[in-house]
Amino acid sequence: MRNTARRSAAPAILAITLALSACAQGSATRTEEPAESGGPVTVRYMNFSANGGHEEDLDAIKAAFESANPDVTVQIETTPYDDYFTKLQTAVAGGTAGDAFELNYENFVTYSSNGSLAPLKNVETASYKPSLLEAFSADGTQYGLPESFSNVVLFYNKDLFAKAGVDEPTADWTWADEQAAAEKLTDEKAGVWGDYQPISFFEYYKAVAQAGGEFLNADKTQAAFDSDAGRAAAEWLVGKSGTTMPTEADGAGTPDFDSTLFKDGKLAMWHTGIWMFSGMADAPFEWDIVVEPGDAEKASAMFTNGVVVNAASKNQEAAERWIAFLTSSDEMVDKRLETSWELPPVADEAKLASYLDAGAPANRQAVFASLDATVLPPVIERQQEMQDAVGKELSAAAAGRITVDEAVSNAAKAVDALLK
């Protein structure tokens, strides 16, 4: 009897053992243990900014790093921006995030405050633009290194301006000049639109600054855009929709809609980032850029990305060496300038000289001129909810479902609730 019991339990034990060993293999994406001394250490690096055309440039920087650091191998994982932060959050929660990963300035605050980033030990502070380095520190600790920065300028199609007989934009333009030109350039029959500026949180906070207002109050406890400047900014964006700019129903807001429209020669003016330079290099018409028009003030959006070391990484020392190389080496500077991939965060501006004559557009000086008056995105802990809430109200106003005043007041209330 006892013998039978043992025999019949055996398959169950076997099954459980198999199941458990299957579980143990489930974590294949986890970083491997540090190699035996002598063997190379693998550093996994997650990023979004190489996606969409700069994958090979990042690979070249990685190759340069590996030949200078033969004891380290870098394994790159590139994810499109739209999916990156969802993936990163899940990976950090599940313990499968890379040893080093990329963060934009807007998301840095969330990660630095929740203990998932390792404090950096050997930072060569002199290499970086101080304001950018500052953006990736929290409570006096450096948790990340600035990797690149970029800004938004006004792209314009010179051929369309010539055809319509409209003077090309200059750095002194205001909203009124832009609007007047956009109206003349819009040609419904030819399917040509005068202007394109996304109706989104990212355009809105900048427009508020251009109108002379503030998005949040000084101690970041309340929305401050339910003001004349805030309403003027919303009116500026919303008023374009359907008059000089395609509407959501025309497809605005869907991926690549604006870049395709511009590249097809159907868009005269386009508010977008300098990261689009390389994508437009082979456009079959003449185009250039200019500092964005302001209203009461000039204000250009500036974005900055940084790289951080995962607090849970077992290879923190090697990961830190990689991110230092990725953010300050000459190889990186050359690669970024040569391929017009966002600007390197170096302190020494003389190193940026070659950027000015790296090809279209001709007026690359505007990229640096825009830096004279920049505005960083407002950042709060519940960032994504704030971005969605503001975008949702503005697009409701653009579709004519609510008035601009209602949109601004609803959005301000929503942001106030998120700050509680």
Add this chain to the structure above:
Amino acid sequence: MSVTTAPRTDPAPPRPARAGGARGSRWHNRGWVLLFLAPSAVPLLMFTIVPMLGSVWVSMHSWNLISPMRWAGLENYRSLLTDPTTRTVFTNTLIYCVGYLPLVYAGGLGLALVLNQRLRGRSLFRAAFFLPVVTSWVVVALVWKWLLNPTNGLVNTVLGAVGLPQPGWWTDPTWALPAVILSSAWKDLGFVMVIMLAGLQAIPADVLEAAWADGANAWQRFWRVTLPLLSPSTFFVVVISLINGFQVFDQVYVMTGGGPSGSSQVVVGQIYDLTFRYGRAGEASALSWLLFAVILAITAVQIRGQRRWVHHA
């Protein structure tokens, strides 16, 4: 002893008296029973039961997936019940179900009735209508999004050609949910068709023949005989479709992303956004349990109600 442990290959003969030995033999077989259950029981336990129980725990915390959890008690449930968004997403989900169920049922039944006739290429049609059921939702939703493109989609081009109004579909808050309903009903028609076909073929021919002999016309035979005898299949379709309908997600996520302005956001979409966009896993888990309670209640009501209208032949 070897008789009790060896796997049986012959069809089970009528069992001898159960007294005494039965309990003992079940005891001896438990190892084998566990082994054969393991391939489905282990994944079920690991990927369904354990996460479900885990979500009860999560629902009572404030947690952004990364920072340590903070105890919140029933606060997540309380804040969800007072949040107007909760009402919106449940209303949208209900509208989805109310629009989807009649469409998919009437369409599936119609197809089944037609394809139950002796037609040329009948199996080809059956396979064709079933094909969308086994196609990935992402593919189907992208194709529908393209067909329903407000400016250059096929549907609006055809509507425009015959002089009908061209709705804004997924770009218009009024039409976003109908667009989702339409594509969902199209995809699931084949599933309902197969269930109804099986139901139709199970109706004894002599019953219909008797009705015919008594002078019932085609409509009377359908309404008085076929439809009542299909009621078990109807019941199954309604229960399954409502359970699935309340959990609608993929097509909404791909076609509208819940927009424009939240007009097509459904409960599971909200659960996804709360967790992965906003880092509010506690509230998302609580919302999952609210959804579970609603589905359980609706299914329980249907099962109780079936006695009144489901007839077994």
